[in-house]
Amino acid sequence: MLTLSGHALELKNFPSDSRGTVVRICAQKDRPFPLREREAFLVTNGEVPEGFGAYITVGKDARRSAPTGSKAIFLSDEFSYLADGDVVRIWPKNNQVRVLYRRNSHHNHFLMTERCNHYCLMCSQPPKDIDDSWIINEILQTIPLIDPSTREIGFTGGEPTLLGEDLFRILRTAKSYLPNTAIHILSNGRLFKDIEFAKRYAAIGHPDMMIGIPIYSDVSTIHDYVVQSDNAFDETIRGILNLKRLNQRVEIRMVIHQQTYKRLPQLAEFIVRNLTFVDHVALMGLEITGFTKANLDILWIDPIEYQSELYRAVSLLADSRIQVSIYNHQLCLLDKCLWPFAKKSISDWKNEYMPECEGCREKENCGGFFSSAKVRYSSHIKAFI
Amino acid sequence: MHSPRPGFRAVSKFESLFAYEKPLTDGYKLLPFRFTPFDDQNYVLTNQVGEFLVLDRPTVETFVRHHLPADNPAYNDLKSKHFLLDSDSSVGIDLLALKARTKLRRFANFTGLHMFVVSLRCDHSCPYCQVSRQSDDKIAYDMSTETAEKSLELVFRSPSPNIKIEFQGGEPLLNFPLIKFIVERAKSINELQKRNLQFVIATNLANINDEMLEFCRVHNILISTSLDGPADLHNKNRPRPGNDSYQRTIEGINRVRSTLGRNQVNALMTTSKASLGRVKDIIDEYVRQDFNGIFLRTMSPYGFAIKTKWYEAYHSNEWLKFYFDGLDYILELNRAGHVFVEYYAAIILAKMLTPFEPGFVDLRSPAGIGIGAIIYNYDGDVYASDEGRMLAEMGDKTFLLGNVHKNTYEEIILSDALLAPIEESFAASVPMCTDCAFEPFCGANPVFHHATTGDFVGHKPTSEFCEKSMGIFRHLIELMRSDVEVRRIFTKWANQAC
Amino acid sequence: MSHSLTFSKQAYSLEAIKRAAYRFSDRLSVEIIPHDEVTECVCSFLNVCSDDEAQRTLASFRTEVLDHDLRLTIAKETEPMRNAILAYAFSKTGLQGSE
Numbered sequence: 001m002l003t004l005s006g007h008a009l010e011l012k013n014f015p016s017d018s019r020g021t022v023v024r025i026c027a028q029k030d031r032p033f034p035l036r037e038r039e040a041f042l043v044t045n046g047e048v049p050e051g052f053g054a055y056i057t058v059g060k061d062a063r064r065s066a067p068t069g070s071k072a073i074f075l076s077d078e079f080s081y082l083a084d085g086d087v088v089r090i091w092p093k094n095n096q097v098r099v100l101y102r103r104n105s106h107h108n109h110f111l112m113t114e115r116c117n118h119y120c121l122m123c124s125q126p127p128k129d130i131d132d133s134w135i136i137n138e139i140l141q142t143i144p145l146i147d148p149s150t151r152e153i154g155f156t157g158g159e160p161t162l163l164g165e166d167l168f169r170i171l172r173t174a175k176s177y178l179p180n181t182a183i184h185i186l187s188n189g190r191l192f193k194d195i196e197f198a199k200r201y202a203a204i205g206h207p208d209m210m211i212g213i214p215i216y217s218d219v220s221t222i223h224d225y226v227v228q229s230d231n232a233f234d235e236t237i238r239g240i241l242n243l244k245r246l247n248q249r250v251e252i253r254m255v256i257h258q259q260t261y262k263r264l265p266q267l268a269e270f271i272v273r274n275l276t277f278v279d280h281v282a283l284m285g286l287e288i289t290g291f292t293k294a295n296l297d298i299l300w301i302d303p304i305e306y307q308s309e310l311y312r313a314v315s316l317l318a319d320s321r322i323q324v325s326i327y328n329h330q331l332c333l334l335d336k337c338l339w340p341f342a343k344k345s346i347s348d349w350k351n352e353y354m355p356e357c358e359g360c361r362e363k364e365n366c367g368g369f370f371s372s373a374k375v376r377y378s379s380h381i382k383a384f385i
Numbered sequence: 386m387h388s389p390r391p392g393f394r395a396v397s398k399f400e401s402l403f404a405y406e407k408p409l410t411d412g413y414k415l416l417p418f419r420f421t422p423f424d425d426q427n428y429v430l431t432n433q434v435g436e437f438l439v440l441d442r443p444t445v446e447t448f449v450r451h452h453l454p455a456d457n458p459a460y461n462d463l464k465s466k467h468f469l470l471d472s473d474s475s476v477g478i479d480l481l482a483l484k485a486r487t488k489l490r491r492f493a494n495f496t497g498l499h500m501f502v503v504s505l506r507c508d509h510s511c512p513y514c515q516v517s518r519q520s521d522d523k524i525a526y527d528m529s530t531e532t533a534e535k536s537l538e539l540v541f542r543s544p545s546p547n548i549k550i551e552f553q554g555g556e557p558l559l560n561f562p563l564i565k566f567i568v569e570r571a572k573s574i575n576e577l578q579k580r581n582l583q584f585v586i587a588t589n590l591a592n593i594n595d596e597m598l599e600f601c602r603v604h605n606i607l608i609s610t611s612l613d614g615p616a617d618l619h620n621k622n623r624p625r626p627g628n629d630s631y632q633r634t635i636e637g638i639n640r641v642r643s644t645l646g647r648n649q650v651n652a653l654m655t656t657s658k659a660s661l662g663r664v665k666d667i668i669d670e671y672v673r674q675d676f677n678g679i680f681l682r683t684m685s686p687y688g689f690a691i692k693t694k695w696y697e698a699y700h701s702n703e704w705l706k707f708y709f710d711g712l713d714y715i716l717e718l719n720r721a722g723h724v725f726v727e728y729y730a731a732i733i734l735a736k737m738l739t740p741f742e743p744g745f746v747d748l749r750s751p752a753g754i755g756i757g758a759i760i761y762n763y764d765g766d767v768y769a770s771d772e773g774r775m776l777a778e779m780g781d782k783t784f785l786l787g788n789v790h791k792n793t794y795e796e797i798i799l800s801d802a803l804l805a806p807i808e809e810s811f812a813a814s815v816p817m818c819t820d821c822a823f824e825p826f827c828g829a830n831p832v833f834h835h836a837t838t839g840d841f842v843g844h845k846p847t848s849e850f851c852e853k854s855m856g857i858f859r860h861l862i863e864l865m866r867s868d869v870e871v872r873r874i875f876t877k878w879a880n881q882a883c
Numbered sequence: 884m885s886h887s888l889t890f891s892k893q894a895y896s897l898e899a900i901k902r903a904a905y906r907f908s909d910r911l912s913v914e915i916i917p918h919d920e921v922t923e924c925v926c927s928f929l930n931v932c933s934d935d936e937a938q939r940t941l942a943s944f945r946t947e948v949l950d951h952d953l954r955l956t957i958a959k960e961t962e963p964m965r966n967a968i969l970a971y972a973f974s975k976t977g978l979q980g981s982e
Contacts (some may be wrong), residue, residue: 177860218465220474225405234476270465274480319876417961449953482971663894816905846909
């Protein structure tokens with residue numbers, strides 16, 4: 001598990017009243033001078049080029065020299081993964097450092113807000129009623145610093161559509177600065193029930209944008225219960241229908257747990273008959289973080305117990321020519337014929353393996369576990385020797 | 386309960402499932418559906434778009450009388466499949482409307498299949514043949530270029546973006562020059578029209594030569610031939626001078642495959658009395674000849690079949706046994722890993738299991754005659770279907786719509802001869818069909834009913850078409866209910882049929 | 884050999900009885916005679932059958948009448964919904980105008 005945010009050991013020469021700085025990291029000694037001013041140089045052994053806006057050194061002997069008078073950031077070993085092209089935010093008021101983007105990662109996500117109009121039993125990012133609109137500007141500042149050859153970036157929350165016009169602003173900025181980068185947004189889709197809102201989203205005209213929308217059951221009461229909100233099912237479906245009317249790409253997501261596994265085949269059938277036009281279906285394993293811990297007794301089920309339902313659902317969707325993937329499930333729990341659908345989906349900063357995985361020859365192909373799985377995981381994990 | 390401020394939850398504790406089920410105490414409304422006895426205990430229920438459930442009779446009655454409680458195991462299935470609407474959710478109506486639109490989509494683009502009878506001449510003398518056999522007299526029994534030209538004008542009046550031209554007969558290869566003319570002329574017209582144009586020749590392959598094969602290769606023409614089973618059965622059903630129909634057919638198939646491609650030829654079988662009891666042999670023959678599947682057909686009561694009394698030769702029970710045994714054997718092959726489809730089942734399964742309508746002419750309501758397919762006879766007469774033409778050969782011109790030399794497109798497609806049978810046979814309005822749960826899977830079939838009873842509707846309680854159809858529907862549903870693997874196999878078949 | 888069945892007019896509509904009779908017309912010839920309180924059905928078998936079979940057929944006929952009663956209830960309740968759904972479906976197919 002990578003540490004993406006924490007405290008700097010020391011920040012030197014930063015005005016104490018400054019709000020926060022978003023800066024790209026550079027490790028190239030010969031960076032053209034005009035560009036150095038707004039970047040932070042990653043100091044390693046050897047010469048330290050002049051002219052950079054800030055200097056970062058990582059490690060317990062971090063206090064190496066930076067040119068006198070320049071801004072310097074000293075970070076502990078936890079941040080040793082930082083590399084050229086990454087983007088960080090420095091917050092001098094409390095020495096806070098947060099890594100916003102890593103060029104080497106396949107899983108760059110931007111949290112847009114912690115506000116949400118749902119309260120899912122298994123929410124991994126519990127909602128907060130706060131004004132966090134400052135995030136919008138941070139994202140707008142970050143996007144131009146992202147490497148344009150990045151394959152995909154994600155936008156999550158909370159509920160991104162609560163940003164309204166600001167959401168569209170961010171997406172348009174991404175389209176402008178990163179025309180070749182695919183965008184994946186996670187949303188409950190409810191606000192798209194208003195066709196005008198959906199039209200404004202569609203008007204962005206992004207060439208490769210998909211929105212991942214959860215549906216937890218084919219039965220409205222169960223779905224509404226899982227997300228803890230009335231009318232959620234109806235509004236989400238209406239949102240999806242509007243998005244599809246406007247030819248937008250839609251993915252259906254679903255988390256398999258004690259409350260949702262029983263009707264998984266029926267949900268697959270519901271999708272086949274009613275939402276046959278969806279671009280992808282993602283069936284996901286439970287992440288034991290956030291609200292999941294509080295609700296573990298009604299959510300936990302050993303994944304081995306629902307393999308029959310999973311098999312029926314996946315085969316129905318695949319046979320009906322709908323793209324389907326299984327996320328966050330270990331290969332030893334899945335029937336071999338489901339392996340082609342299992343994707344390595346756990347963000348690289350979150351994934352780990354358990355003692356039972358020692359010596360397993362499928363480690364490379366298997367996504368492993370969420371770090372949070374240490375709290376509880378299947379008792380049927382077995383290495384392939 | 387919806388929070389007034391977006392992004393903030395009024396209460397910060399979790400509600401139970403019970404809290405979300407409270408509105409269900411208001412009861413539910415029925416959505417349109419039908420039910421029909423399935424077996425001794427159970428009924429099958431279907432909604433307007435063919436989604437089905439099997440429930441016992443007491444549950445059905447309780448459900449209709451609005452007494453089914455929300456905790457009954459059937460309740461959630463009835464709700465999710467849109468048999469009921471309760472106060473908790475209303476999006477079901479939008480979804481049903483969308484589903485209905487998807488199923489009906491084909492009707493706006495009518496007449497996809499255009500059959501050209503380029504010659505009545507034939508070198509075979511199959512007893513079940515549905516057309517008069519005439520040899521040698523080319524002038525009298527071959528279609529002329531003028532007739533072909535006029536027919537093509539009508540073909541391109543159809544709005545369908547997909548047009549399939551099928552050459553029939555007699556034996557169409559006996560008038561190959563006209564086939565060439567029609568293909569080239571159609572393609573030339575299509576330069577402007579830009580439809581998706583496909584050609585098929587329905588031939589016994591006895592007369593195919595290299596010149597014909599080359600032409601088919603260049604113009605991407607598909608071949609459809611007859612293979613009734615292994616040699617002894619095939620030759621018995623399909624006599625020709627020299628009694629070598631089977632050999633010529635197999636040789637022809639192989640030649641077509643090596644010149645045009647493995648999947649450029651398909652085969653159809655006809656079931657005769659001699660076929661009954663030999664379904665395994667017939668299927669084995671198709672497997673041996675490397676076909677991807679088989680269409681187990683019933684026998685139609687037309688043309689020579691009636692003259693030679695073949696039609697009365699067996700009743701629907703015998704044919705159903707033949708069909709069910711065949712299906713069992715095919716499923717056995719599939720379970721063992723050999724992909725092989727039964728195409729008639731696949732069409733029905735597409736209606737049962739997918740949101741789409743496969744568009745098979747004989748299983749459509751409104752009937753597929755004229756709308757799905759139309760046929761231009763060698764003399765310019767236009768018929769609503771191939772069977773309609775065969776009836777005319779026997780003196781019954783009920784389904785004659787007009788003549789390409791005398792009538793306009795509008796006169797033909799809007800003629801009473803076409804509209805009356807479609808309207809009168811519309812299954813949703815016809816006695817017994819209107820109440821039948823199997824109606825979404827079935828078809829109107831006015832030609833069959835006219836041929837057997839004299840009216841377009843027929844008498845469904847005694848209709849063989851009805852009896853056979855219902856037998857198949859029940860059997861397919863039963864197979865799926867009892868075996869998850871069969872359900873899987875059937876889902877794959879259904880999706881390749883769309 | 885004919886059998887007489889009676890159906891209370893309050894509980895079973897004439898329409899339901901007629902439809903059931905139509906369905907069974909391959910096995911039974913049914914003469915429908917309305918009386919004051921009941922509708923009488925005089926059923927004659929078209930084919931030879933044993934007493935057991937006859938009883939079973941008549942029982943099925945009764946069930947069929949009940950079923951048709953239910954069907955008529957469904958039809959009446961769902962008629963407006965059926966029309967609404969089809970109207971909505973057709974309104975966007977382009978059959979009546981532009982898509």
